[in-house]
Amino acid sequence: MKLNLTDEQTMLAQSVARLVADNSDRTGPNGGAEAHHDPDGWRQIAELGWLSAGVSESAGGFGGSREMAVVIEGAASTPLAGRLTPVFMALNMLEESGGAPDLLAEIMAGQKLACGLLPEMASNLEVRRTGSDIRLSGRFPAVAMGDAAEVVVLALDDITVLIDADADGIGKHGFRAMDGTTQVDLALSEMAVRPEMILASGDPARTVQDRARLCHAATMTAECTGLCKSLFDATLTYVKQREQFGQPIGRFQALQHRLADMFIALEEIRSLALATARAAEEGNAQSRPLSQAVTGSIDRALHIAKEAIQLHGGVGMTDDLPLGAGLRRIKMLQVMLGGGETHRQTLLSASG
C-alpha cells in the first residue's frame, strides 16, 4: 500500500501551492469575502488540471481520490476549497454513472459548472412516484457553488438525477455564510424527473451514491488537513517569534504542550484523511469508518483552530489573520447537512 505521495502527486501539490501563493491577496482571509464565482480564476484552475484531478484516466481525467485530496488540501486556506468540493462530487458522480461523458468533459475543462448533492444534504427530501411519474421535493439549505452551477447531479438511493439548475420547480435563494462565501438555499418543489434526466438507476445508482459519499468525506478530511496545517504552521511560527517576559512564548512549557497536542491532532487528521482517500480509491463505502474519519477530523480541526486563536492572544481575535476564518469554515463543515454533525448522527444510529 503506497501511503506517501507519488512524484506526480507532489508536482500537483506544488502547482496548487504556487497558484494559491500567487493569489494570496485574493485568497487570503478577506478573499473569503470574494463571495461570487470568478470565471477567469476558474478557467485557470481548469487549465492547470485541478478539475481533472478528481476523474480517472479512463474517463479523460488524470487522477483519482488522492489527487483530488491533494488539490483540496492545497486550496484549503482559500474559499476555493469549498467551491471545488461540489464540483468534484459532480465529476465523481458523472464518471461513476457513465451517463453524460460530454458534460463530464465540459466540466473538467472549466466550461460548465456542476454541483453534486447527496440526500443527507437536504432536509425533508421526498421522492414521490406515481406510476412512471417521479417528483422531487425538499430543501438543500446550503449549497456551495449553487449560485453559479448550471447543472446539479443528485445521487439518490436508487436513481442518479441530472437536473438543469434553471428547471421548473427549483427555487434558489443566495445568502452569505459564516465562512464568507455565498451559499444557496436550493428548494425543489414537485420537480419532475423526466426519464432523460436519470443517469443511473438501481444498483448502479447505489454505487454512484457510495462514490459521492466517499468523495464528500475525502474532500472534507482533506480540507481539514490543509486548513489545520496552515493554522498550525502559523501558530508554531508565532510562538517562536512573539516575545513576552523576555523570551519567545514558545519557551513556556505550558505552551509547548499545547503545541505538541495540536501537532498530534494534525497528524491524526492527516491519518484520517489518508484512510478516507484510500477508502475512496478502493471504493470501500463502509459507513462507520467514513463517519469516524469525518467527525474525527472535524473535531480535531476545531481544537486546532481554537488553540491557534488562543495562543495568538489578542491578535488571534482579529480578522487580519486567517485564524478566525479557519474557525468559521471548520464550524461550517461541522454543522452543515452532510457534514460532521450528520456523520455523528450516523455513528449514533444503529444502522451506522
Added chain:
Amino acid sequence: MTFRQQVRAFTKERLPADIRDKVMSGRPLQRDDHMHWQDILAAKGWIAGFWPKQFGGCDWSPAQSYIFQEETTRAGAPWLLPFGVNYVGPVIYTYGSEEQKARHLPGIVSNEVFWCQGYSEPGAGSDLAKLSTRAERDGDSYVVNGAKIWTSMAHWADWIFALVRTDPKVKPQRGISFLLIDLKSPGVSIRPIRSIEGAHHLNQVFFDNVRVPAENLVGEENAGWTYAKFLLGHERVLSAEIGKAKRMLDRLRAVMAERHLDEDPHFRTQLNKLETDLLALEWTTLRMLDAVMDGSAPGFEASILKLRGSTIVQSIAECTVDALGPQAIAYDVARLEAETNDPAAEALRNMGIVSEFLFQRAPTIWGGSNEIQRNIIAKHALGLG
C-alpha cells in the same frame, strides 16, 4: 422585598424590550444600547452600587453586587460596561486626589462620561509591565507618545485611563504611572480593528505628542503598577458571569427544544455537563464571596472564577451553535448590525448566536489570559513558582 426581588422587579419593569432582545440573541450592541440602559441604572442610583455612599454608590456588599449582576444579566440586561464603574472609578476614589474625585466620579455615577482602558500594547500583553508608551514631564504637563492596542470601545469613549512609562531606567514595574487622558486631546488618533465575528469593538489608540495636564496623574508618579494590580483584582472578581451563563443556558435549552434535540444523547450529555459546570462555578463564587465578606480571601481565588467563568460561557456559546446546526450557516455582519430589532426574526437571532460563539473566544484571552491565571494559581496558590 429582598434585594434580589427588588433588582428582579426593577429589571423586569425598566429594561427596554429592544435591548433585551438584542442581548438575549447575542447580537452586538451599539453605544446607544449600552448608554440607554446605563442611564436607566444611573437614574435609579444603581450604576455604581458597590461604591461608597459618599461617592455616589450604595455601599453594596459583594453579595449584593453579585446578586445585582446575576439578576440583571439573567434577565437580558447588557453587560454593565466596567471601564468607569469597576475599573477607573475605584482607582480614583482609592488613590486619586480630592480634585480628581470631584472631577471624575460624578460623570461615572451619572453615566455621562464613557471611559476606556489603555493597558495593553503591541509589545506588552501578558507581560504588561513591559509597556513602552512614554510620558515625559514637561512643565505642568506630561507629553505622551506611543500606542495602545485592543482598546475596547475607544471609538465610543470620552476618556482613557492609561498606563504609561514615566521612568525607563528602573525595573519595569517601578517606572509606570497611571494617567487619565481626554481622548479629544490633540495628537490622539484611533484606528479600528475588526474582530473575527466581524464587529468593531477593538481599537488601536495612538498618542503623538499628546499633552496631558500633570493634574491627571493618579496617585504618585511611578506607582502606577500598584494601582493597575488593584484594578485587575476588580476585573477578575466579576469575571464569573453566572447570570449570563444561566441566560445562555436558557437559550441553549430553547434551541435544543426547537430543533428536537432534547432527547438527543449527545446534546443531553453536553447540556448536563454545562449545567453541572455552572453549578460548581456558582457555588465556588458563593464560597469566595463569603470569604471576601469575612475579609479572608486570598487574591488568587479570583483566578479560578476568571478561568472557569470564561470557559463555561465559551462552551455554552459553541454548543448553542452546534444545536442550531445548519441554521447557523447564514451569517452576515452587515445585516446583523443594520437591521431593526425584530424579535420574531429567527434568522437574526441565529446570526447573533454565531456572533457570540466567535466573540466568546476572547474572554479566555483578555483580562489576564487563562494561561496566565494558571501560572498565578501554580505560583501563588500552590507555591510552585
